[in-house]
Every structure is written in structure tokens, then in C-alpha cells.
Amino acid sequence: MKVKPRVPEGGAIEDTETISMEEYSTIMKKRLGSEYDRFADNVINRVNPLKNSKVLEIGPGPGWAGIKLLQKRADLSLDGLEASADMIRVANKNAQDEGLAHLVKYIKGVGEDMSTLHDHHYDLVISRDSMHHWDDPQQVFLEISRVLKEDGKLYIHDSRRDLNLAGQLIINVIGPVMAGKMLKYWKSSIAASYTPEEIREILKRNGLNDWNVEADLMDLSIQKQ
Numbered sequence: 001m002k003v004k005p006r007v008p009e010g011g012a013i014e015d016t017e018t019i020s021m022e023e024y025s026t027i028m029k030k031r032l033g034s035e036y037d038r039f040a041d042n043v044i045n046r047v048n049p050l051k052n053s054k055v056l057e058i059g060p061g062p063g064w065a066g067i068k069l070l071q072k073r074a075d076l077s078l079d080g081l082e083a084s085a086d087m088i089r090v091a092n093k094n095a096q097d098e099g100l101a102h103l104v105k106y107i108k109g110v111g112e113d114m115s116t117l118h119d120h121h122y123d124l125v126i127s128r129d130s131m132h133h134w135d136d137p138q139q140v141f142l143e144i145s146r147v148l149k150e151d152g153k154l155y156i157h158d159s160r161r162d163l164n165l166a167g168q169l170i171i172n173v174i175g176p177v178m179a180g181k182m183l184k185y186w187k188s189s190i191a192a193s194y195t196p197e198e199i200r201e202i203l204k205r206n207g208l209n210d211w212n213v214e215a216d217l218m219d220l221s222i223q224k225q
């Protein structure tokens, strides 16, 4: 199967004239509530964070994925590295409303440059649906391996660009029902995503041999246990 070239989506997601990040946050919570739950369960079941882990989330957006994780594992604390000041404003409000402000800190910055973060500081790095915005995933991976403790864990989730026929059917037939007005954003996210093979190649080139790529019909994940 021939895979179309990646169509980058740009980095930070910010307020526009048509949508504020408060509205974006509300839509995401309503539409993706069960997906955030699934993400948090996957983090817990697949990489099994140690008790009292310090977690770094890259690209938390409105914060719902990390918030779900903290609701299930109140022993964890979380720093969120986010490119968009508008998203940080909303994530802070969401964490406050959920009674979790004491456990989270959002930091403005990009995954490609984590120079404000200390070496080997975090027990776990997570990210949900942000990687397709990263212009330089290799640089983000190198930064992750610097800030992660040596025996630290990792769970990154994103869509995959190389959808097979069944995946394409889901997007084009069930997609309009599942996503409504958000379908065009779902499609552009897929077009901006990486393929499992592209990610495996970057990991191999950089000697990140204990980072495993798993893929299913629509998504991919990178895991280190």
C-alpha cells in the first residue's frame, strides 16, 4: 500500500476567531471523554507507573488526559509541557475545577526544547495525540530520554497515517457520525501523523531499543516499561 506524504498541521493550537480554547476544551471533553479514560487505563495497565511517580505530559492541551490519569492515580503528580499559552490557561482552569490544581503544573514550551527541565527528573513521560504536531519527533525523543530517569517509563499515543482499507472505511463511513463537525480536524490529524515504520526507524537510528512501537487499526503507541 502506498502511503501519502505527511501533511504537517503546525504546532501550537491557539484561540482563533471561530473557536476559543475554552470551547475546544468543552467539545473535546464531551466527544472524547471515553477516549481519555481509555488513555489513562492504558498508561496504568501497560506501563504500570511506580507509586508517587513524577509525570511529564507533552502537549496536554486542555489537560483532560492527564487529569483522568490523576483521578485514577492520586499518588502521581504531573508537569504539562504545552506549546500554547491559550491551552495552558484552559488546562489550569480545568485542573482547578477538578480539584487537582495542587498536583499539576503547566509549563509553556515545546517538546523539541526541554532545556528548562532537569536531566533524569521524571519517572514517566506521557503524551496523547500531540506527536502529529511535532515537527521534529527525533529531537523530542532525545529530550525525553534526557529528562526521563534511566529506568523511567513512557507512553505516547497518536493516530497513524498509513490507514488500511478498514481504517479508511471507519473514517469515511462512521467518521461523520462519530466526529460530526470535528471530522475535518480528525482527517487532518491523520494526514499529519507518522507511520509506525517511520517512528521505528527514528528509534532505531537513535539507539532507543527499549522503546516499543505498537499499532492497531487507527492508532499507534510508543511504550517503554
Ligand SMILES: C[S@@+](CC[C@H](N)C(=O)[O-])C[C@H]1O[C@@H](n2cnc3c(N)ncnc32)[C@H](O)[C@@H]1O
Pocket: 010, 011, 012, 013, 014, 028, 058, 059, 060, 061, 062, 063, 064, 065, 081, 082, 083, 084, 087, 109, 110, 111, 112, 127, 128, 129, 130, 133, 134, 135
Ligand atoms: C490535538 S491537541 C491534543 C491535546 C491533548 N493531549 C488531548 O489529547 O486532548 C495537541 C496539543 O499539542 C500541543 N503541541 C503542539 N506541538 C507541540 C510541541 N512541539 N510541544 C508541546 N506541545 C505541542 C498543541 O498546542 C495542542 O495543545
